[in-house]
Amino acid sequence: MATNGKEACGVKDGVSVSSNGTNKDFAKSHSAVGNGVAAEPSSHSKLRNTGTVQSGKFTFSPEPTIEDIRRMQAEFTDERDWNQFHQPRNLLLAMVGEVGEVAEHFQWRGEVAEGLPDWTESEREQLAHELSDVLIYLVELADKCRIDLPQAVIRKMALNRLKYPASKVHGSAKKYTEYKD
Numbered sequence: 802m803a804t805n806g807k808e809a810c811g812v813k814d815g816v817s818v819s820s821n822g823t824n825k826d827f828a829k830s831h832s833a834v835g836n837g838v839a840a841e842p843s844s845h846s847k848l849r850n851t852g853t854v855q856s857g858k859f860t861f862s863p864e865p866t867i868e869d870i871r872r873m874q875a876e877f878t879d880e881r882d883w884n885q886f887h888q889p890r891n892l893l894l895a896m897v898g899e900v901g902e903v904a905e906h907f908q909w910r911g912e913v914a915e916g917l918p919d920w921t922e923s924e925r926e927q928l929a930h931e932l933s934d935v936l937i938y939l940v941e942l943a944d945k946c947r948i949d950l951p952q953a954v955i956r957k958m959a960l961n962r963l964k965y966p967a968s969k970v971h972g973s974a975k976k977y978t979e980y981k982d
């Protein structure tokens with residue numbers, strides 16, 4: 802469907818997107834976002850799509866939040882009268898398609914080192930676009946299913962900690978069913 806197919810989620814079409822992937826309109830109205838981009842250290846130019854690196858640790862920018870992303874996409878969809886297409890099942894299928902687009906960037910490359918040191922800036926930016934497509938559809942799917950995603954993540958992480966106690970699974974990739982009490 803041309804009107805809500807690839808890229809229709811707002812990563813490229815119809816949204817002002819800067820070279821580092823920031824929504825200019827959003828940044829304008831959310832000064833903290835603009836500040837975050839401006840504060841990005843120029844000494845990490847090879848990593849300019851990837852947040853900040855301090856003391857060897859990578860971190861995301863604090864904004865936009867998941868709620869910010871939900872609102873941005875809701876506005877994008879409303880403005881185009883696309884809610885008629887963006888029902889849960891369609892959003893799920895769209896998200897899976899975008900996961901495939903992420904996979905295309907890794908296909909046939911063999912193992913890829915953390916930080917993608919051998920990738921060009923263009924390749925990194927294309928990956929950033931596809932990862933964003935997945936996230937945007939995921940957030941919209943949660944929205945349309947009335948799942949409060951940030952709080953759901955907290956509950957799920959608590960369950961994961963119970964399922965995989967660090968004391969039992971440290972350094973092991975076994976599934977939880979392979980552990981005995």
Ligand SMILES: [Mg+2]
Nearest residue numbers: 808902931934
């Ligand atoms: Mg895509």
